[in-house]
């Protein structure tokens with residue numbers, strides 16, 4: 001699915017300060033993209049993703065889905081929200097049923113699938129996020145750990161089999177093991193052909209996973225490019241109040257000093273392999 005933002009600006013009406021929270025945004029999400037949208041707190045990330053499915057309406061500009069304007073009469077928003085799934089910043093806001101099974105089943109049931117199909121989707125989605133259906137199905141989603149809640153929220157979205165998955169701060173409140181699990185789930189979903197958009201200020205996580213990075217500063221897009229080029233963008237990142245991850249700072253120094261020849265390295269384990277080769 002191609003998602004194109006054209007000159008999109010947005011301001012909230014309910015605040016006394018009438019400034020644009022998003023300012024003249026132009027970018028396109030392409031098939032097979034694995035995009036990280038990073039920006040400091042308050043830069044407009046959560047506001048931005050709500051424009052992908054019409055949860056917020058642009059003050060000016062537009063969003064095109066495969067060439068069709070999102071706010072046009074022919075656009076079926078209900079259908080769009082099954083094709084673009086959003087896992088929100090606080091998974092609790094998305095969990096509301098009494099059991100994990102009912103929660104994950106909610107989306108596919110609303111799509112009018114048969115009980116048997118719903119059952120298959122629930123089992124498959126729980127499997128994809130690494131939760132044992134026998135163990136978790138009957139439990140309350142509210143009595144789970146943060147990491148498990150987030151995985152249930154992801155399962156609830158992928159149960160609708162969306163083409164695009166957007167995750168808002170998927171690593172918040174997770175320990176390194178929880179982060180690693182989410183990372184594996186997202187890699188797996190990308191391999192299955194999903195387009196994935198991660199919104200985060202957790203730069204390490206984004207750089208490990210994504211191919212392309214978009215940087216927001218005060219609602220403006222100040223960078224959109226290949227992750228390889230992010231090394232040379234320390235000033236831009238400073239301006240956006242984002243720290244280059246420590247491992248990338250080390251890799252950049254080693255590259256600048258000629259200790260390593262390859263700048264196409266993004267993780268400590270890749271660096272270890274190169275240094276011990």
Ligand SMILES: Nc1ncnc2c1ncn2[C@@H]1O[C@H](COP(=O)(O)OP(=O)(O)OP(=O)(O)O)[C@@H](O)[C@H]1O
Pocket residue numbers: 012014015021039040041042043044045046047048089201
């Ligand atoms: N419902 C709202 N009504 C009015 N202003 C809002 C609302 N939600 C967010 N804002 C304002 O819009 C700006 C962008 O907020 P947003 O939540 O999109 O930022 P963010 O990049 O997601 O931040 P964080 O990293 O802290 O989640 C902020 O100045 C915020 O105060």
Ligand SMILES: [Mg+2]
Pocket residue numbers: 045046047089168
């Ligand atoms: Mg946010």
